[in-house]
Amino acid sequence: MKAIAVAVLALVAFLDVSALRGQQGLPLGPNRNAGEAVTGAFEGWFYRPDGSISLLVGYFNRNLEQVVDIPIGPNNRIDPGGPDYGQPTHFLPRRQWGVFTIPVPKDFGDKKLTWTIVVNGQTTTIPLSLHQNYQVEPYEEKGMGNTPPSLRFEPGGAVYTGPPVGLAATLNATVSEPLPLTVWVTDKPAKFSANVTRPPSANTAGRGRGARPDLTFTWALHRGPGDVKFEHTKPAIDKAAEGKTTTTATFSAPGDYILRAQANDVSGEGGGGFQCCWTNAHVKVSVKAPGTK
Numbered sequence: 001m002k003a004i005a006v007a008v009l010a011l012v013a014f015l016d017v018s019a020l021r022g023q024q025g026l027p028l029g030p031n032r033n034a035g036e037a038v039t040g041a042f043e044g045w046f047y048r049p050d051g052s053i054s055l056l057v058g059y060f061n062r063n064l065e066q067v068v069d070i071p072i073g074p075n076n077r078i079d080p081g082g083p084d085y086g087q088p089t090h091f092l093p094r095r096q097w098g099v100f101t102i103p104v105p106k107d108f109g110d111k112k113l114t115w116t117i118v119v120n121g122q123t124t125t126i127p128l129s130l131h132q133n134y135q136v137e138p139y140e141e142k143g144m145g146n147t148p149p150s151l152r153f154e155p156g157g158a159v160y161t162g163p164p165v166g167l168a169a170t171l172n173a174t175v176s177e178p179l180p181l182t183v184w185v186t187d188k189p190a191k192f193s194a195n196v197t198r199p200p201s202a203n204t205a206g207r208g209r210g211a212r213p214d215l216t217f218t219w220a221l222h223r224g225p226g227d228v229k230f231e232h233t234k235p236a237i238d239k240a241a242e243g244k245t246t247t248t249a250t251f252s253a254p255g256d257y258i259l260r261a262q263a264n265d266v267s268g269e270g271g272g273g274f275q276c277c278w279t280n281a282h283v284k285v286s287v288k289a290p291g292t293k
Helices: 002-022 269-273
Strands: 038-047 053-061 076-079 094-104 113-119 122-128 150-152 169-174 179-186 215-223 228-230 244-251 255-265 278-288
Touching (some): 038 122, 094 215, 094 278, 150 255, 150 278, 179 215, 215 244, 244 278, 269 278
Parallel strands (some): 169 278
Antiparallel strands (some): 076 113, 113 122, 150 179, 228 244, 255 278
């Protein structure tokens, strides 16, 4: 019941952003290919395994097709103390779940941060806080015993699960030269209790769409000074090779980029709205111009 209450409250807060800062008339969903607003989405707050606290944040680009780039600054800012708290500058269409986290001190109390995004002539602002009704548990879905997929960025390397915290890997590349990207993606099946009925959302992708795949992996640009072209945005997972995935990324301009590596299990995007069980990890790539050392 707690998870359901959190999901409902998060949805209400998300849809109510039009009331903030005098905004009026934001649609409940995208209705144009371009020209719509981009809205931050507060997923909730959680305890990390070490006991520290983080805010979990995603976004909703209301455009059906328009990819939006908004540099950190007046049009993409988190206050107070910002404007940069690690938020994206590259916004893919539609809903993106838990793309970054913000660590906060345990004595954060009833303080609030706000994320303001200005694009296509529209301004949206959402609050981020430690409200008791917004606590989420992204590392385990208690009812099903499900846990997020695991990511490794080198054989036998550190394991990353759940929301993105820090950098999972740091790489170097050159403009226009494909950079190999290799990740090992694995997942443990949920331990369904004999007394728990598996929800329809956990095994179907929607009416008429068939069953969801049990494990998928996706690359996306989180922030950077240029464009990134992935050879395969969703590379195949070789389960016979310990979940190995391979693709390449090619960068259009020099500078520092953050890529987002995302793994989803059968629970789907955003864990079906319950914030478990999926994994996002950030990879930094420093890109140099051709001919430079």
